[in-house]
Amino acid sequence: MTRHPHHFKIAVALAFSAGAWGIYWLPQRILVEGGLTGGWGTIAQMVIGFLILLPIAFWKLIKKKETGFGLPLTGLLVGGGFICYALSFLLTDVVRALILFYMTPIWTTIFEILFLKKRPGKERILTLGMALGGLWLVFSKETILPLPENAGDWLALAGGAIFAGGMIRLEVVKTDGVFPIIFSFFFYGALFNVVAGFVLVDYLGEIPGFDAFVSMSTFLIAISVFYFIPTGIVILWAPSKLGAGLCSILFLSEIVVGVISSSILTEEPFGWREAVGSSLIVIGGVLAVVLAPKK
Secondary structure, three states: OOOOOOOHHHHHHHHHHHHHHHHOHHHHHHHHOOOOOOHHHHHHHHHHHHHHHHHHHHHHHHOOOOOHHHHHHHHHHHHHHHHHHHOOOOOOOHHHHHHOOOOOHHHHHHHHHHOOOOOOOOOHHHHHHHHHHHHHHHHOOOOOOOOOOOOOHHHHHHHHHHHHHHHHHHOOOOOOOHHHHHHHHHHHHHHHHHHHHHHHHHHOOOOOOHHHHHHHHHHHHHHHHHHHHHHHHHEEEEHHOOOOOHHHOOOOOOHHHHHHHHHHHHHOOOOOHHHHHHHHHHHHHHHHOOOOOOO
């Protein structure tokens, strides 16, 4: 695809937005401590995002403009992939969830070859190798080869593949602006989340009491308005401008922020592996942006 006129600005915005998701574990932890256990805090986030955007969708419907209701495949792929990722944190170790989900660049490259008939150039092989090498270095002290061992592991792995499919979809789908995409993410993602919550009830637990949702409502609305929706807009809009493959590499900025934030806010260690591995991911991302083909 032809390089976008604002290629570098979009790439920086995406890296920052994806990096913001590196602290996603923190609001998840706050929600669990507030009583929204078993993944129902994630469901509440999706539903609130949907409700906030619903009036705009109705206005667009009245104006006979595209709302996002007509993008079920796109919404289920990007929303479902994210939900699998979020729920995996509740069923496996954070390290395993991160490394299995962030096989995304590999899935994206495979899907680009299969569905978009693209062939990765030398620059993609170089930057992908550096980014994944940095990812492996950060987590290799825990596991040499990340193979699924439990339900959470399988959810993380499946989530990465599903989300990668969603990015391929975002690269080719034509919409009237970004709103239909973000609305389909929340709407179909919420539906996917509710179904997943009931299917996995034996793993995730029963629905919390109504008072838990009420007590955490202010926090849920705040993170939706100031965190979830703004970063989601950039993340879901960027693949159509940069390409799914490049975006999947830039998404690894979440790993860097996640490793650093967990070391600062928890007792997680930050040693030479984390420093060198994070540096490789950052360098790989920068090179991916700079070396991206202009045509």
